[in-house]
Amino acid sequence: MTAVATARVASRAEAFKVALLAFVLGTGLVFVTGFAHPDTIHDAAHDTRHALSFPCH
Protein backbone atom coordinates (compact mmCIF):
# COMPACT_ATOMS: atom_id res chain seq x y z
CA MET A 1 0.00 0.00 0.00
CA THR A 2 1.40 3.40 -0.93
CA ALA A 3 1.77 6.20 1.59
CA VAL A 4 -1.04 8.15 -0.08
CA ALA A 5 -3.41 5.18 0.04
CA THR A 6 -2.53 4.56 3.69
CA ALA A 7 -3.22 8.18 4.53
CA ARG A 8 -6.55 8.00 2.68
CA VAL A 9 -7.62 4.90 4.61
CA ALA A 10 -6.56 6.56 7.87
CA SER A 11 -8.53 9.75 7.08
CA ARG A 12 -11.58 7.65 6.09
CA ALA A 13 -11.38 5.83 9.42
CA GLU A 14 -11.04 9.19 11.18
CA ALA A 15 -14.09 10.50 9.27
CA PHE A 16 -16.16 7.49 10.33
CA LYS A 17 -15.19 8.09 13.96
CA VAL A 18 -16.30 11.73 13.72
CA ALA A 19 -19.53 10.69 11.94
CA LEU A 20 -20.30 8.15 14.66
CA LEU A 21 -19.67 10.70 17.40
CA ALA A 22 -21.85 13.32 15.66
CA PHE A 23 -24.61 10.72 15.19
CA VAL A 24 -24.56 9.62 18.86
CA LEU A 25 -24.52 13.24 20.05
CA GLY A 26 -27.25 14.32 17.60
CA THR A 27 -29.63 11.44 18.30
CA GLY A 28 -28.91 11.89 22.03
CA LEU A 29 -30.08 15.52 21.88
CA VAL A 30 -33.19 14.57 19.89
CA PHE A 31 -33.90 11.77 22.37
CA VAL A 32 -33.80 14.20 25.29
CA THR A 33 -36.11 16.79 23.70
CA GLY A 34 -38.37 14.34 21.86
CA PHE A 35 -38.57 11.12 23.89
CA ALA A 36 -37.15 11.28 27.44
CA HIS A 37 -39.74 10.42 30.10
CA PRO A 38 -38.78 12.46 33.22
CA ASP A 39 -41.59 14.94 33.95
CA THR A 40 -39.39 18.05 34.00
CA ILE A 41 -37.94 17.33 30.55
CA HIS A 42 -41.34 16.33 29.18
CA ASP A 43 -43.05 19.47 30.51
CA ALA A 44 -40.34 21.78 29.18
CA ALA A 45 -40.31 20.18 25.73
CA HIS A 46 -44.08 19.55 25.63
CA ASP A 47 -45.10 22.03 22.93
CA THR A 48 -42.03 21.21 20.82
CA ARG A 49 -42.84 17.47 20.97
CA HIS A 50 -46.34 18.14 19.66
CA ALA A 51 -45.21 20.71 17.10
CA LEU A 52 -42.60 18.34 15.61
CA SER A 53 -44.97 15.33 15.74
CA PHE A 54 -43.05 13.25 18.27
CA PRO A 55 -45.27 10.85 20.26
CA CYS A 56 -46.24 12.59 23.52
CA HIS A 57 -48.43 11.27 26.33
Place this chain on the structure above:
Amino acid sequence: MLQRVLAVGLVAGLVAGLAVAVLQHFTTTPLILAAEVYEVEAEQQARGLLVPANIILAHGGHGARAAASGGEAGFDAGRALLTGLATIVTAVGFALVILAAMIAAGGRIDERRALGFAFAAFLAAGLAPALGLAPELPGSAAAPLLARQVWWIATAALTAGGLWLFVHHGAFWARAIALAMIAAPHVVGAPHPAAYESRVPAELAAQFAATSLAVQAVLWLSTGLLVGLLWQHLAHRAGEA
Protein backbone atom coordinates in the same frame (compact mmCIF):
# COMPACT_ATOMS: atom_id res chain seq x y z
CA MET B 1 -12.75 17.92 11.69
CA LEU B 2 -14.65 17.23 14.90
CA GLN B 3 -14.32 20.88 15.86
CA ARG B 4 -15.87 21.97 12.58
CA VAL B 5 -18.70 19.43 12.92
CA LEU B 6 -19.54 20.74 16.38
CA ALA B 7 -19.29 24.40 15.34
CA VAL B 8 -21.49 23.94 12.26
CA GLY B 9 -23.96 21.77 14.20
CA LEU B 10 -24.29 24.31 17.00
CA VAL B 11 -24.65 27.42 14.81
CA ALA B 12 -26.93 25.81 12.21
CA GLY B 13 -29.13 24.36 14.98
CA LEU B 14 -29.23 27.63 16.89
CA VAL B 15 -30.28 29.76 13.89
CA ALA B 16 -32.74 27.26 12.37
CA GLY B 17 -34.16 26.36 15.80
CA LEU B 18 -34.70 30.01 16.69
CA ALA B 19 -36.46 30.72 13.38
CA VAL B 20 -38.70 27.66 13.74
CA ALA B 21 -39.44 28.50 17.39
CA VAL B 22 -40.89 31.82 16.15
CA LEU B 23 -42.83 29.92 13.46
CA GLN B 24 -44.20 27.50 16.10
CA HIS B 25 -45.32 30.40 18.26
CA PHE B 26 -47.64 31.58 15.50
CA THR B 27 -48.67 28.22 13.99
CA THR B 28 -48.67 25.13 16.25
CA THR B 29 -48.70 26.61 19.77
CA PRO B 30 -52.07 28.41 19.37
CA LEU B 31 -53.60 25.09 18.20
CA ILE B 32 -52.08 23.25 21.21
CA LEU B 33 -53.49 25.87 23.59
CA ALA B 34 -56.91 25.65 21.95
CA ALA B 35 -56.86 21.84 22.26
CA GLU B 36 -55.94 22.01 25.96
CA VAL B 37 -59.31 23.61 26.66
CA TYR B 38 -60.99 20.42 25.35
CA GLU B 39 -58.42 18.33 27.23
CA VAL B 40 -59.48 19.95 30.52
CA GLU B 41 -63.14 19.18 29.76
CA ALA B 42 -62.26 15.55 29.01
CA GLU B 43 -60.27 15.27 32.25
CA GLN B 44 -63.10 16.72 34.29
CA GLN B 45 -65.51 14.28 32.72
CA ALA B 46 -63.09 11.39 33.26
CA ARG B 47 -62.94 12.19 36.95
CA GLY B 48 -66.71 11.91 37.20
CA LEU B 49 -67.18 8.94 34.92
CA LEU B 50 -65.66 5.51 34.61
CA VAL B 51 -63.15 5.47 31.79
CA PRO B 52 -62.25 2.10 30.24
CA ALA B 53 -58.80 1.03 31.45
CA ASN B 54 -57.48 0.63 27.91
CA ILE B 55 -58.01 4.28 27.06
CA ILE B 56 -55.29 6.64 28.14
CA LEU B 57 -56.09 10.30 27.86
CA ALA B 58 -53.11 12.02 26.32
CA HIS B 59 -51.42 14.36 28.79
CA GLY B 60 -53.38 13.53 31.90
CA GLY B 61 -52.92 16.42 34.30
CA HIS B 62 -51.38 18.93 31.92
CA GLY B 63 -54.56 20.52 30.77
CA ALA B 64 -55.56 21.07 34.36
CA ARG B 65 -52.25 22.80 35.02
CA ALA B 66 -52.64 24.94 31.91
CA ALA B 67 -56.16 25.86 33.00
CA ALA B 68 -54.93 26.73 36.51
CA SER B 69 -52.28 29.05 35.07
CA GLY B 70 -54.85 30.84 32.96
CA GLY B 71 -55.21 28.43 30.06
CA GLU B 72 -54.98 30.15 26.72
CA ALA B 73 -55.63 33.57 28.17
CA GLY B 74 -52.49 35.67 28.04
CA PHE B 75 -48.93 35.03 26.89
CA ASP B 76 -46.94 32.55 28.96
CA ALA B 77 -43.34 33.76 28.53
CA GLY B 78 -41.80 30.89 30.49
CA ARG B 79 -43.60 28.31 28.39
CA ALA B 80 -42.62 30.05 25.12
CA LEU B 81 -38.99 30.24 26.28
CA LEU B 82 -38.85 26.53 27.15
CA THR B 83 -40.48 25.61 23.83
CA GLY B 84 -37.93 27.74 21.98
CA LEU B 85 -35.06 26.14 23.89
CA ALA B 86 -36.35 22.61 23.22
CA THR B 87 -36.73 23.41 19.51
CA ILE B 88 -33.18 24.80 19.33
CA VAL B 89 -31.71 21.72 21.07
CA THR B 90 -33.69 19.49 18.66
CA ALA B 91 -32.37 21.49 15.69
CA VAL B 92 -28.76 21.08 16.92
CA GLY B 93 -29.47 17.34 17.12
CA PHE B 94 -30.91 17.36 13.57
CA ALA B 95 -27.84 19.27 12.29
CA LEU B 96 -25.44 16.74 13.85
CA VAL B 97 -27.41 13.80 12.40
CA ILE B 98 -27.32 15.39 8.91
CA LEU B 99 -23.55 15.97 9.26
CA ALA B 100 -23.00 12.41 10.51
CA ALA B 101 -24.83 10.95 7.50
CA MET B 102 -23.03 13.22 5.03
CA ILE B 103 -19.58 12.46 6.46
CA ALA B 104 -20.32 8.73 6.48
CA ALA B 105 -21.50 8.94 2.86
CA GLY B 106 -18.38 10.84 1.83
CA GLY B 107 -18.30 13.52 -0.85
CA ARG B 108 -18.81 17.24 -0.79
CA ILE B 109 -20.76 18.95 1.99
CA ASP B 110 -22.55 21.88 0.37
CA GLU B 111 -26.05 23.33 0.61
CA ARG B 112 -27.47 21.35 -2.33
CA ARG B 113 -26.41 17.95 -1.01
CA ALA B 114 -27.23 18.94 2.58
CA LEU B 115 -30.76 19.87 1.47
CA GLY B 116 -31.10 16.41 -0.12
CA PHE B 117 -30.02 14.70 3.10
CA ALA B 118 -32.36 16.94 5.12
CA PHE B 119 -35.27 16.03 2.84
CA ALA B 120 -34.49 12.31 3.23
CA ALA B 121 -34.34 12.84 7.01
CA PHE B 122 -37.78 14.48 6.91
CA LEU B 123 -39.16 11.50 4.98
CA ALA B 124 -37.69 9.16 7.62
CA ALA B 125 -38.48 11.10 10.81
CA GLY B 126 -41.52 13.11 9.69
CA LEU B 127 -43.61 11.67 6.91
CA ALA B 128 -43.12 7.92 7.49
CA PRO B 129 -43.91 7.92 11.26
CA ALA B 130 -46.86 10.27 10.64
CA LEU B 131 -48.38 7.68 8.30
CA GLY B 132 -48.98 5.43 11.31
CA LEU B 133 -49.09 7.97 14.13
CA ALA B 134 -50.64 11.20 12.92
CA PRO B 135 -49.28 14.24 14.79
CA GLU B 136 -51.57 14.51 17.80
CA LEU B 137 -52.98 17.38 19.79
CA PRO B 138 -53.24 17.23 23.60
CA GLY B 139 -56.50 15.58 24.64
CA SER B 140 -56.58 12.90 21.97
CA ALA B 141 -56.83 9.27 22.99
CA ALA B 142 -53.73 7.26 22.19
CA ALA B 143 -52.10 3.89 22.75
CA PRO B 144 -49.51 3.65 25.58
CA LEU B 145 -46.64 6.09 25.06
CA LEU B 146 -43.75 3.61 25.13
CA ALA B 147 -45.31 1.45 22.40
CA ARG B 148 -45.78 4.52 20.19
CA GLN B 149 -42.23 5.73 20.83
CA VAL B 150 -40.76 2.31 19.99
CA TRP B 151 -42.81 2.16 16.76
CA TRP B 152 -41.82 5.74 15.87
CA ILE B 153 -38.07 5.12 16.40
CA ALA B 154 -38.19 1.77 14.53
CA THR B 155 -40.04 3.39 11.61
CA ALA B 156 -37.59 6.31 11.40
CA ALA B 157 -34.57 3.95 11.56
CA LEU B 158 -35.95 1.48 9.00
CA THR B 159 -37.02 4.26 6.60
CA ALA B 160 -33.63 6.00 6.88
CA GLY B 161 -31.80 2.68 6.40
CA GLY B 162 -34.07 1.75 3.49
CA LEU B 163 -33.55 5.10 1.73
CA TRP B 164 -29.78 4.81 2.24
CA LEU B 165 -29.71 1.29 0.77
CA PHE B 166 -31.95 2.28 -2.15
CA VAL B 167 -29.78 5.27 -3.11
CA HIS B 168 -26.38 3.60 -2.61
CA HIS B 169 -27.05 0.19 -4.18
CA GLY B 170 -28.47 -0.17 -7.67
CA ALA B 171 -28.79 -3.97 -7.50
CA PHE B 172 -32.31 -5.36 -7.72
CA TRP B 173 -32.04 -7.43 -4.52
CA ALA B 174 -30.72 -4.41 -2.57
CA ARG B 175 -33.59 -2.22 -3.74
CA ALA B 176 -36.12 -4.93 -2.96
CA ILE B 177 -34.75 -5.17 0.60
CA ALA B 178 -34.78 -1.36 0.86
CA LEU B 179 -38.46 -1.16 -0.13
CA ALA B 180 -39.31 -3.99 2.28
CA MET B 181 -37.55 -2.09 5.10
CA ILE B 182 -39.55 1.07 4.34
CA ALA B 183 -42.86 -0.83 4.12
CA ALA B 184 -42.33 -3.17 7.12
CA PRO B 185 -43.44 -0.83 9.95
CA HIS B 186 -46.66 -0.02 8.10
CA VAL B 187 -47.39 -3.70 7.45
CA VAL B 188 -46.91 -4.38 11.19
CA GLY B 189 -48.96 -1.28 11.95
CA ALA B 190 -48.66 1.46 14.54
CA PRO B 191 -50.13 1.03 18.03
CA HIS B 192 -53.58 2.64 18.20
CA PRO B 193 -56.05 3.10 21.05
CA ALA B 194 -58.98 0.70 21.39
CA ALA B 195 -61.40 3.62 20.97
CA TYR B 196 -61.24 7.24 19.89
CA GLU B 197 -62.29 9.56 22.68
CA SER B 198 -61.05 13.00 21.67
CA ARG B 199 -63.25 16.01 22.23
CA VAL B 200 -60.97 18.14 20.11
CA PRO B 201 -62.85 19.09 16.91
CA ALA B 202 -61.69 17.09 13.88
CA GLU B 203 -61.04 20.32 11.95
CA LEU B 204 -58.58 21.46 14.64
CA ALA B 205 -56.83 18.08 14.71
CA ALA B 206 -56.56 17.96 10.92
CA GLN B 207 -55.16 21.46 10.78
CA PHE B 208 -52.65 20.57 13.47
CA ALA B 209 -51.50 17.38 11.72
CA ALA B 210 -50.75 19.27 8.51
CA THR B 211 -49.18 22.26 10.29
CA SER B 212 -47.00 20.07 12.48
CA LEU B 213 -45.61 18.18 9.47
CA ALA B 214 -44.94 21.45 7.63
CA VAL B 215 -43.12 22.84 10.69
CA GLN B 216 -40.98 19.72 10.93
CA ALA B 217 -40.16 19.96 7.20
CA VAL B 218 -39.15 23.61 7.61
CA LEU B 219 -36.93 22.68 10.57
CA TRP B 220 -35.13 19.88 8.68
CA LEU B 221 -34.69 21.89 5.47
CA SER B 222 -33.54 25.13 7.11
CA THR B 223 -31.13 23.15 9.31
CA GLY B 224 -29.80 21.31 6.25
CA LEU B 225 -29.41 24.52 4.24
CA LEU B 226 -27.46 26.18 7.05
CA VAL B 227 -25.29 23.08 7.59
CA GLY B 228 -24.25 23.21 3.90
CA LEU B 229 -23.69 26.98 3.82
CA LEU B 230 -21.72 27.09 7.08
CA TRP B 231 -19.59 24.07 6.16
CA GLN B 232 -18.67 25.68 2.83
CA HIS B 233 -17.95 28.99 4.58
CA LEU B 234 -15.51 27.31 7.00
CA ALA B 235 -13.93 25.27 4.18
CA HIS B 236 -13.30 28.45 2.16
CA ARG B 237 -11.80 30.14 5.18
CA ALA B 238 -9.48 27.18 5.72
CA GLY B 239 -8.52 27.45 2.03
CA GLU B 240 -9.82 23.97 1.17
CA ALA B 241 -12.34 24.66 -1.53
